[in-house]
Amino acid sequence: MSASNARSTLHLPQGDWPTVLDCLCAHFPSIDRTTWTDRFARGRVLDANGQPLAVTHPYRVGLKVHYFREVPDEPPIPFEEQVLHLDDHLLVADKPHFLPVMPAGGYVNETLLARLCKRVGNADLVPIHRIDRLTAGLVLFSTNPESRGRYQALFRERNIAKRYEAIAPALPGLAFPRVERLHMVDGEPFFLMKRGDGAPNSETRIEVLERRGALWRYALYPVTGRKHQLRLQMATLGAGLCNDPFYPDLLERSRRDQDDYTKPLKLLARGLEFRDPLSGEPRRFESRLQLDW
Structure with a gap:
């Protein structure tokens, strides 16, 4: 799995999830819970200050969350900027x-x-x-x-x-x-x-x-x-x-x-x-x- 220094940001939507993890699983149904749990464990889900969130962090509507998109086996593009x-x-x-x-x-x-x-x-x-x-x-x-x-x-x-x-x-x-x-x-x-x-x-x-x-x-x-x-x-x-x-x-x-x-x-x-x-x-x-x- 490749990791990126480019991060995405999400303000958690309205809902009744118990944890941030539950919210992300619902918001991104194409990414399974095991993958999200692994990202939390590797510090790839952060709060607004850039600090890693625990997998048990409670959900709050509007909470600003940074996460790193990851793509398996991403092919290199052979041209330089x-x-x-x-x-x-x-x-x-x-x-x-x-x-x-x-x-x-x-x-x-x-x-x-x-x-x-x-x-x-x-x-x-x-x-x-x-x-x-x-x-x-x-x-x-x-x-x-x-x-x-x-x-x-x-x-x-x-x-x-x-x-x-x-x-x-x-x-x-x-x-x-x-x-x-x-x-x-x-x-x-x-x-x-x-x-x-x-x-x-x-x-x-x-x-x-x-x-x-x-x-x-x-x-x-x-x-x-x-x-x-x-x-x-x-x-x-x-x-x-x-x-x-x-x-x-x-x-x-x-x-x-x-x-x-x-x-x-x-x-x-x-x-x-x-x-x-x-x-x-x-x-x-x-x-x-x-x-x-």
């Missing part, structure tokens, strides 16, 4: 393709957050924004809880300029640069998005950087930050990103579940620019990664 910047408030990392930002599903240790926490020795790291597992490029992390809200507000208030690069089929029949607006809604299966009716709720400016026959390199400047926004918008235009397993056509599950490291999604979070909310100074970060043709 790079730390581009680190100070008292921010860490900027270059994330490789295929590495998730946060623990989810079958990924715990093999996440950008878990790797960076271990690498820089800071358990307080929190991503200020996220990019898809299959997308490479820049991710900002808060290193200091006291200033975290100021940097999170940059994204919430759209005071940060984001630039992506993508390689996708040519669109010779369209004029560029262009602004693409789309009404995006949840699709089926649940992890997909689709075009819906109604007023646009997503917006991206698109430019062409380079033309090579049937493929072009695009610069994408998202104004909004919806799930799979760039991937769906490009697919809707008729230029689904190269090696995208979701759009415009969903690959069968057996192929989706088996990453092909020779065919990364051709999408890169290339640049971030903003005015620092603490110092007022302009900040600009650029990915060192490249999308190969």
Whole structure:
């Protein structure tokens, strides 16, 4: 069983359980009682102060509990992240393709957050924004809880300029640069998005950087930050990103579940620019990664 330095937090829900253990067993029915008991015994269930809880600790609604997700036989992802910047408030990392930002599903240790926490020795790291597992490029992390809200507000208030690069089929029949607006809604299966009716709720400016026959390199400047926004918008235009397993056509599950490291999604979070909310100074970060043709 693998263990992770990335921990999750739960505020115990309303109920009438006698112990924290009973509450966790009920809240996470897919994890058996023996597994939870073992986690308590190994100090993998903590209180709000980071102290291990006893298996007999009484339940209380709203109690803040930290626990460490564990995944058996988690396969390593053979690509390394790079730390581009680190100070008292921010860490900027270059994330490789295929590495998730946060623990989810079958990924715990093999996440950008878990790797960076271990690498820089800071358990307080929190991503200020996220990019898809299959997308490479820049991710900002808060290193200091006291200033975290100021940097999170940059994204919430759209005071940060984001630039992506993508390689996708040519669109010779369209004029560029262009602004693409789309009404995006949840699709089926649940992890997909689709075009819906109604007023646009997503917006991206698109430019062409380079033309090579049937493929072009695009610069994408998202104004909004919806799930799979760039991937769906490009697919809707008729230029689904190269090696995208979701759009415009969903690959069968057996192929989706088996990453092909020779065919990364051709999408890169290339640049971030903003005015620092603490110092007022302009900040600009650029990915060192490249999308190969």
